[in-house]
Amino acid sequence: MAPDSRAVELLAVAAATVAAVLFALTWDAAPGRRRIPVRVAAFALCLVTAAAAAGIWVNRQVETYTSWPALFGTGGSTGSYAPDDNAGGAGQGRIVALTVHGKASGLVLPMYVYLPAAYAAEPAARFPVVEALHGYPGSPVSWLHRLAVARHLNGEIGAGRMAPTVVLFPYQTPNPLLDTECTDLAGGVRAETFLTVDVPAAAAAHFRIRTDRGAWGLIGYSAGGFCATNLLLRHPTRYAAAASLSGYADPGIAVGDGSEHTTNNDAWRLEHLPIPAAALYLACARTDRSAFRGTRTLARLARPPLSVTTAYTSGGGHNDQTWQAMEAPAFDWLSGWLDRATT
């Protein structure tokens, strides 16, 4: 029973309800001066259980703490998602997990990997790769659970709109409450190095994938959308294309060296640095004010040889439903820009 499970959420709501009832019933129960500590304790229990229920609900929405060790800081950010290594029926890909021991970054973090059905069916093939980045707060489990990414990928590949592709879901921070925005924080966590050096190296060591730039892409939502754009612009020799869903033009954090205003600011990069030859897909809801503003800024500043495609939806917002609606078109678009699988 993980902290992001429905059972824990219901348990927390039940506990908050019981605490409220206890608070009401014990108000007059204790005699004399003992009333005060009883009332204080019951009131505190009410507050704690209500806050816990709210916190668990929020955690379920963002899938930040997906295991008890992660919540209590005893087991890193290891997720609770249980990949089914034996899954993968006809036309169905499967999710596997591995731990990335990052030599370049020094980070040791888990990663989930989607292997398309063709991966097993074509044992000599090497596949294109997409790195999928999550939002903040969040974890790769959000992609797997709330965005149902495997279902979308199976559907798009099955429909011939997307080529069989290996999709990586790495963690982006060792501390769920540390927002790295996929950058190398000055004197701190080297998330960018982890994602652009260690993750590709681990993927190449474990899976039959293409390692050349033309077969590598990025996708991300919210903060992960910024990550995808930023890593594409910063590493055009590693990635050929990126898709940003409700992403931003700047990281919104202090990187520690001021680069959030310059080299880690995509609007600044497009204005001041040479433009890389790559392809970028920017999607967001028009009602998502911040992401819409960022998307419009990037689209306005982009110029050849960077190719930019924009896609807007008039409803939605900055939430899972909107990203679920954007997933399939974005993965299809990415696949159209990445080199095919080879044998």
Next chain:
Amino acid sequence: MSLTGVPLLVLAAGALLGAVVGTGYGWRRTGRERFLIRPAGVLLTETLVLLVAGLAVNAAEGFYPSWAALAPHHDQATAGPTVPGRLDPLLRQQAGADDGAAVTITWQPDGWRQWHLAAPPVVVVPAGYLRHPGWRYPAMVIEDQAGQPADEHAVLVYLRTAGAQDAGTLATRLPEALAGDLRVTAHSWALVTPAAQAALDRAVLRADPARYRAVALLAAGRRPARPEMPMGTDASVIHAAPGTATWAALRWADQRIPAPLAAPAVLNPYQKTPGRRPGAAPTGGGHGTGQPRR
């Protein structure tokens, strides 16, 4: 009343205040009803506290900007429209009964005589082109090479030049004509030319950076130095004996193009159920891939 507006927040805060006052008033009741009123008051107050906090956060961050955004979204992908190529019927006629095989035709698009060619281009569509009428294929343009083999994943255009070429033909005129006649993608093609034509290839790549991702330069004699190409282009000089050069170039380029794919799913307007569009939610404007918008 807007989900992110002040009126709703004020209403919720007012309800919270009412719940606090009402709970306090009901707390004094001494009858059996207090066992119902007190827990109900506490739970209502707690719920409203969380509601007010949630509304305030949502108003600040815009997670759910409207009531419609709260509704479950229909997330089934919708296939994008497929536009058949004008030559598809001719290809089908040419293929006859064997519609699964590669088909070779002489292609005479409008204006080809101004392309400085010795003969009309020859187009070879891959095996399966006719059996997948919804797919779009990357293209490879091959200049002045012997033989016209097919490729498994791309539409091939063989050109035999006569005289000086200009970049506009390969960058614009030929791709536009091909896009109307066959189901080809708008980017990530491959170009195969003699090595001596590297300068023209560079001009083509600069004119339309997204069009050709890979350039194979065929050298019949001594292997020349690898020419400098714009960044993002995968270029290679292929040294092969006459007769095998085209095969070698196709084999190299074939690994540097995307797979043929059906039209991508479209980004649907936000809607509650399939096929039902709320009036205030028109389809978002997706722009076709290709050149950046400025």
